[in-house]
Amino acid sequence: xxxxxxxxxxxxxxxxxxxxxxxxxxxxxxxxxxxxxxxxxxxxxxxxxxxxxxxxxxxxxxxxxxxxxxxxxxxxxxxxxxxxxxxxxxxxxxxxxxxxxxxxxxxxxxxx
Amino acid sequence: xxxxxxxxxxxxxxxxxxxxxxxxxxxxxxxxxxxxxxxxxxxxxxxxxxxxxxxxxxxxxxxxxxxxxxxxxxxxxxxxxxxxxxxxxxxxxxxxxxxxxxxxxxxxxx
Numbered sequence: 001x002x003x004x005x006x007x008x009x010x011x012x013x014x015x016x017x018x019x020x021x022x023x024x025x026x027x028x029x030x031x032x033x034x035x036x037x038x039x040x041x042x043x044x045x046x047x048x049x050x051x052x053x054x055x056x057x058x059x060x061x062x063x064x065x066x067x068x069x070x071x072x073x074x075x076x077x078x079x080x081x082x083x084x085x086x087x088x089x090x091x092x093x094x095x096x097x098x099x100x101x102x103x104x105x106x107x108x109x110x111x112x
Numbered sequence: 113x114x115x116x117x118x119x120x121x122x123x124x125x126x127x128x129x130x131x132x133x134x135x136x137x138x139x140x141x142x143x144x145x146x147x148x149x150x151x152x153x154x155x156x157x158x159x160x161x162x163x164x165x166x167x168x169x170x171x172x173x174x175x176x177x178x179x180x181x182x183x184x185x186x187x188x189x190x191x192x193x194x195x196x197x198x199x200x201x202x203x204x205x206x207x208x209x210x211x212x213x214x215x216x217x218x219x220x221x222x
Contacts, residue, residue, distance in 0.1 A: 032209050043116075043202050043213035044155075089155065093209065098167040099145070100211060102155035 008087065010107040019077040023090035023103045028071065030092035034100070035064055035075045039086045047075070047088075077108075085110045114139065116205050116214035124220045130191040133217045137184050137205030144186040145211065146178055149200040158201075161186055193221045 013019045025033070031052040036044035050057045050064045050073075057064050063076040073090050087107050091100040117136045125131050137144050146158040157170040161180035178188040184205075190197055198221045204211040 034211065036213075041215075043204075043215045046210060046212055049210060091155075091211075098143070098160040098162070099157045099170065101157070102147075104154050 008105055008107050010109060012109045012111055013080050014111050015080060015082060017080055019075075019080045019084070019108060021075045021077075021088050021106045021108065023073040023075075023106075025071050025073060025090070025092045025101070025103070027092060027094060027101065028068075029094045030071075030101075031095055032093040033064070033066060033073055034091045034093075035062075035073075036089045036091065037084075037086045038089065038105075044089060080108075080110050082110050082112065084108060116203055116212055118201075118203050118214040118217050120217060121215065122218045122220075124222060125193050126222050127193055127195060129193050130189065131193060131219060132187055132189045133201055133203075133219075135186045135188075135203030135205075135214060137186070137203075138207075138212060141205035141207050141212075142184050143206045144180055144184065145204045145206070146186070146188050147202045147204065148172070149202055149216070150198075155202070158188065190219075195221050197221050 034049045035047040037047050038044045048059045048062050048064050050066050055066050061078045065074045087105045089105045090103040093100045119134045143162045145160040148156045159169045159178050160167050164180045175191045180186045200216040200218050202216045204213045
């Protein structure tokens with residue numbers, strides 16, 4: 001889907017390099033966080049999640065870091081591939097609210 | 113296991129009309145959420161349903177409504193469409209905390 005507008009931050013990385021995508025959230029009560037990947041014409045795809053009682057979680061080629069002190073979340077992608085080109089969103093949730101707040105998104109471009 | 117499905121995928125309406133969008137969650141998922149996605153506003157929460165009850169609602173006018181059926185399928189309705197309602201409408205289902213999205217319905221209001 002056309003998920004982002006002209007003002008979307010863009011990160012360009014060389015194929016094979018590591019990517020770091022950052023996200024700030026505003027609600028100090030947020031206790032669960034998800035990173036999503038959205039490719040053109042598709043809905044957001046779940047990548048990895050982390051709870052507030054953790055500060056790091058690793059998946060396949062991806063790592064999420066959470067810094068609750070400064071309300072900051074990052075997604076690290078190792079050995080970035082052309083298929084990683086997409087828009088990445090973070091989303092946060094507070095238990096009991098049944099809603100997620102999404103960041104504005106970052107467009108990742110992988111250069112061959 | 114089949115993913116979240118949404119119908120229709122594309123829709124063109126004119127101002128003043130109304131529209132109903134449908135979402136079938138992943139089997140076993142009882143929570144369904146709806147979001148509006150636009151280039152200018154990003155992903156905005158519309159509402160969330162669980163066991164046919166709306167548990168939370170975003171900051172949208174009353175023209176936006178939804179419901180959930182006993183089989184967890186959900187519909188959202190937009191009445192008196194405005195040009196600004198043109199967007200990608202996304203449905204997500206969850207069992208616990210993880211939310212899984214469908215492909216969306218692209219609504220264009222002319």
